[in-house]
Each structure stands twice: as C-alpha cells, then as structure tokens.
Amino acid sequence: xxxxxxxxxxxxxxxxxxxxxxxxxxxxxxxxxxxxxxxxxxxxxxxxxxxxxxxxxxxxxxxxxxxxxxxxxxxxxxxxxxxxxxxxxxxxxxxxxxxxxxxxxxxxxxxxxxxxxxxxxxxxxxxxxxxxxxxxxxxxxxxxxxxxxxxxxxxxxxxxxxxxxxxxxxxxxxxxxxxxxxxxxxxxxxxxxxxxxxxxxxxxxxxxxxxxxxxxxxxxxxxxxxxxxxxxxxxxxxxxxxxxxxxxxxxx
Amino acid sequence: xxxxxxxxxxxxxxxxxxxxxxxxxxxxxxxxxxxxxxxxxxxxxxxxxxxxxxxxxxxxxxxxxxxxxxxxxxxxxxxxxxxxxxxxxxxxxxxxxxxxxxxxxxxxxxxxxxxxxxxxxxxxxxxxxxxxxxxxxxxxxxxxxxxxxxxxxxxxxxxxxxxxxxxxxxxxxxxxxxxxxxxxxxxxxxxxxxxxxxxxxxxxxxxxxxxxxxxxxxxxxxxxxxxxxxxxxxxxxxxxxxxxxxxxxxxxxxxxxxxxxxxxxxxxxxxxxxxxxxxxxxxxxxxxxxxxxxxxxxxxxxxxxxxxxxxxxxxxxxxxxxxxxxxxxxxxxxxxxxxxxxxxxxxxxxxxxxxxxxxxxxxxxxxxxxxxxxxxxxxxxxxxxxxxxxxxxxxxxxxxxxxxxxxxxxxxxxxxx
Numbered sequence: 001x002x003x004x005x006x007x008x009x010x011x012x013x014x015x016x017x018x019x020x021x022x023x024x025x026x027x028x029x030x031x032x033x034x035x036x037x038x039x040x041x042x043x044x045x046x047x048x049x050x051x052x053x054x055x056x057x058x059x060x061x062x063x064x065x066x067x068x069x070x071x072x073x074x075x076x077x078x079x080x081x082x083x084x085x086x087x088x089x090x091x092x093x094x095x096x097x098x099x100x101x102x103x104x105x106x107x108x109x110x111x112x113x114x115x116x117x118x119x120x121x122x123x124x125x126x127x128x129x130x131x132x133x134x135x136x137x138x139x140x141x142x143x144x145x146x147x148x149x150x151x152x153x154x155x156x157x158x159x160x161x162x163x164x165x166x167x168x169x170x171x172x173x174x175x176x177x178x179x180x181x182x183x184x185x186x187x188x189x190x191x192x193x194x195x196x197x198x199x200x201x202x203x204x205x206x207x208x209x210x211x212x213x214x215x216x217x218x219x220x221x222x223x224x225x226x227x228x229x230x231x232x233x234x235x236x237x238x239x240x241x242x243x244x245x246x247x248x249x250x251x252x
Numbered sequence: 253x254x255x256x257x258x259x260x261x262x263x264x265x266x267x268x269x270x271x272x273x274x275x276x277x278x279x280x281x282x283x284x285x286x287x288x289x290x291x292x293x294x295x296x297x298x299x300x301x302x303x304x305x306x307x308x309x310x311x312x313x314x315x316x317x318x319x320x321x322x323x324x325x326x327x328x329x330x331x332x333x334x335x336x337x338x339x340x341x342x343x344x345x346x347x348x349x350x351x352x353x354x355x356x357x358x359x360x361x362x363x364x365x366x367x368x369x370x371x372x373x374x375x376x377x378x379x380x381x382x383x384x385x386x387x388x389x390x391x392x393x394x395x396x397x398x399x400x401x402x403x404x405x406x407x408x409x410x411x412x413x414x415x416x417x418x419x420x421x422x423x424x425x426x427x428x429x430x431x432x433x434x435x436x437x438x439x440x441x442x443x444x445x446x447x448x449x450x451x452x453x454x455x456x457x458x459x460x461x462x463x464x465x466x467x468x469x470x471x472x473x474x475x476x477x478x479x480x481x482x483x484x485x486x487x488x489x490x491x492x493x494x495x496x497x498x499x500x501x502x503x504x505x506x507x508x509x510x511x512x513x514x515x516x517x518x519x520x521x522x523x524x525x526x527x528x529x530x531x532x533x534x535x536x537x538x539x540x541x542x543x544x545x546x547x548x549x550x551x552x553x554x555x556x557x558x559x560x561x562x563x564x565x566x567x568x569x570x571x572x573x574x575x576x577x578x579x580x581x582x583x584x585x586x587x588x589x590x591x592x593x594x595x596x597x598x599x600x601x602x603x604x605x606x607x608x609x610x611x612x613x614x615x616x617x618x619x620x621x622x623x624x625x626x627x628x629x630x631x632x633x634x635x636x637x638x639x640x641x642x643x644x645x646x647x648x649x650x651x652x653x654x655x656x657x658x659x660x661x662x663x664x665x666x667x668x669x
Contacts, residue, residue, distance in 0.1 A: 242415040
C-alpha cells in the first residue's frame, strides 16, 4: 500500500535528490551542467516542493521553489510520479527561456540517473558503473527512509519507536550515510562522521549491499553470515530496517 | 587465561542451513535478533546439553544463562522429568483419544496456580495468548485490547505491529498502547474507549528486550485489577517468560493480585513442549464454546513431564532458590564490574535478570563485554533477560564470575580510563 504523496516525496527528495550525488560520481553528468547556473523548481499540488540548484558543475536541493529560474508545476502527486516513471511530462509555469536546459541537459541528466538506478544487468559487470550505481542507491535509500519515516503512516509508526540518535548505514569502511532521529523525526546526513553514532548497520562490501538492495540475498541470513554487521542501539537499526522494507514498496 | 572459543563448525552448519531454511535460524534464536553481537563471538548450534551446560558443535562448553530462552528451569535432562516422560512414552503419547494424564496435569495446575479454576493446553506461549485474547473478546463482545509498550506476546498477527512484515492494518487496528506503570494513561484509554476494551494483556513486569526491566510500581497492579473489575474488562497476565521463576502460584500471585487469565509455557515442563492457559471459572464456558485446537495439543508425554516438573519445583521451593542464585550471581557480576571501574546494572527479578553496562549509552561497550564472556564460555546474550535454572551451582557462579572478571579486564585494557 503506497501513499501517492509519500511516493512523490520519495521521487522528489530521494530520486531527484540523488542528482547532486550523481554529479560528484559521474564526470559525464557533471560536464553536462559544468557551465550552467540554473534553479529548477518542482511544485506538486498537495505535495512536495523543492528546487534543484545547479551551479559550477555541482548541485544541491533545497526545499521550496522561491527564486527558481524555471518552475515545473504538477497538478497532483500522481502527475509528478508519472514524470518520474517516464509516463508523464512536466508543465513549466515560469522561466520559459530555460526550457532548453530542461529539454537537453536536464533530460540527459535524469537519463543517466535512471541508468544507474535501474541498470541494465550487463552494465553492472563494469566495476566503475557498479560502484557508482550502488553508491547512488545508498543515497536514494537513505533519503527515502527519511521521507517514509516522516510521512508514511506505517513508516511513522516505525519512526515513533526510534530513540533519539544517529544511525549510520555504511558500505565497507569508506562509504556511509546516516539517519538522525530527534523526537521521532528523521533527517538525512549524506556525509556522517563517527561522532555521536548510536547504532550502525554496515554492509561488508558493495556486492553485499547490491545483493541486498536487489533482494538477491536475505538480510537476516546476511547478518548471520557476518556480511551485514549491526551494533550499538540495535532497536534503532531494527526500526530503520522496518522503514527500509517500505522503501522497497515505494521505489521497487 | 581462558581459552578463546572458535566456531568453525557452527559457521559451516549455518552456511548449510541458509540454503534450505529461511534465514538459517529464524525467530528469537536467530542471529539477527540483536542478541548475538558481534556474531563472531557466538556459537549458532548446540551438540548437547546437560544440567546448566550447553556444548556447541565445536566442542565448546558454556554455562548457559539463556536456558533455551526459559524452558530449562530444572536443568537440561532433569532425571525426574525425563523419567516421567519416558514412562508415559512407553504407554502412549499422541493418540486418538487423550490420556487421562491430561486431567491429572490440569488438576495439578488448578491446585498450584492461585487464579486457576481450569487449564487448557496447547503447545506454545503464543497459542495461549491468542486463546486468551479470543476468550476476552468472546466474553465481553468487545474488540480492543490494551498492550504495554515494550511487550512481547508471541508472533500471531494480532500480537505484532503494523510495521511488521506480513501484518496488515486490520490485524492490529484494535490494539491500544500504554506506557508501563502509567496508570493515568491507562485510565485515559478506558475513558476514551468506554465500553470497547475487551482486555488488558501484560507480562507481570516489563521484561521487554533492549531495555532495563521494570518492576511494577507499588500498588500499580492493584489499581489495574480494580479498573478491570469495575469495567468488566478481562485481565490477562502473560506469564510465559516469567512463569514459575517468581512464584509457583503465578507471577500475579507474586505481585499480590489475581489475573482472570494467565498464560504459561516455557518453564512448565522443563523443555517438553506444552503450554497452558489457566483462568477463572467465569470464563470457562466461554473457552468451552471456542474452536481452538491443534494436532499435538493433547499429546500425553509433555503432560507427564509437566506434572513431574511442577512437583519437583514444589519440592525444591524453586522460585526462592532461583531468586537466591540469581541474586548471588548478579551481585558478583556487579562487584566485578566495579573492580574495573565499570557500571554494570542488573534489573528485573534475579531469577530472570537483565544486564546492561551503563557506561556507554550506545550499548557497544556492553556488546563487547558480552562477547568476551561468550568467547570464554559464559553464554549471555546482548539485550535479552537471562534465566537461572536449578542445576546452577555455586561453583558455576564462581566460574562465571571468574570468566566475567577476565572479560572486564580485556575491556578495560581496550578502553583505558
């Protein structure tokens, strides 16, 4: 059971929210926007609103659409979700002189993102592609956990059982994101340090993470095999995992 | 220095298991339940057990403080219980007509358990909590059931939560939640859902996992009892985990009140598979009217084992004995922790004590210490209450303290002051 508004939040903040990470990982994607200074706003009626700010080959996403160069308006969460599914088209309501960016660079950018997030199986044989794809999935999942934990009815129940703290989700030694929980509200941290981590779930390596994300191995068995390590306040991890189960429902 | 255990055969068995069993080991004994951290410190399979000891596949011996998560109350392979079971097995077990040993067992429970006017037998604790909830709903014609947060009453969908896999909203839509020991909150729920609450279900004290165990505040249970009586609400005590380790007459008796329904399983027959719902007379007809049974629920061997177990527990005045042993052990553990500058806390009733190293709120230090104990032959788990059994000797307690001393020393070396 999916809530279309929550799905829109996941699509905006988690899927499109991965574009800043994409630009850091993929030189081709970064080159597309290297000289662009554009703010693309997404406004979903009865749903989320955010702006992707492109500047100097980097990007960031901020909430709201104030000050955007081009604004895309969606009459409903369903229409926005259709855009992400590739079955709908956006309606620009302002900034028409940036329509070229939208049709060219931005479209290419989202195509690259889709290629990483919904990869052709053979592409995963390329270790560079594999690493980028899996890394992006970690960011998308982390961001989606926050949206689902804060807005989905069942996800909110899980979040209500998380004590305050910082839950680190890592792959190997070098890659990690964190979910901060304060009074049952979740926040995403794409670059956590070790300070204040109250619990962690660490996948042994990219392959283990990938296999788990793709549902090819069982998470509980993986813990038993030592491929996934949990430590600290494991009730936090337990509840994050319950939200993670719902990420699969929303973004599978 | 103690030898450090290794678990090659356990690991190999687990690798074999995951190929043919979902998650390898499922449920509460599974390695992903948060009780075996880090996983490398723990064995996963046993080869044999005797008294208070458990041996793993690799030949490591453990002083076992999990007691099969409760059933082992007299010691593994207790000779009296095993002999009674063997005698009954030679006569009959699972047969077309039940054996009268079933009546003998019910008689004994009615004589033993303070609130019991009858006994209904099943196999697992969850069978009895579900029967208790159904009984309350059938008797009151109401839908809602109040749970205390941190509860565990089995794995039937109604006992789980909305975010658990396979549970749908309708399974839990009549569940209401209240903080343990918060009578005001409980009374508010009764005001808000006047005439809708079928039952309160609760463990005799809060012995949930991942948290210090909390005994009932003075007078709490008595107020709950009165509230249930005044509102014709059924009071269900889930004594599956604590049963017979506090009081042979039931943990409600230990805390000075009477449940309407009380659920037993774990320690009921020292590991033989039987559970029992006991209750007051006014609910007997309701239970009689219900469709509730199972293929092995009238098997005679566990009844014979249960009779022998209860009779022996009575002879030994077992709860007092277990509480004394648990007190001695936890006192020793706490003193040992202080010796190294650590702050170990033991909560709950000592016969099923819960441990937490309070020096680190993230619990990592606690997990490290538990791991060092297990690696040296004391089977603790990270965040579950532990259990005392009758076979535990003072020498076992002394050995446990010696091992935990070494574990604290390792911890202090690793984390100097």
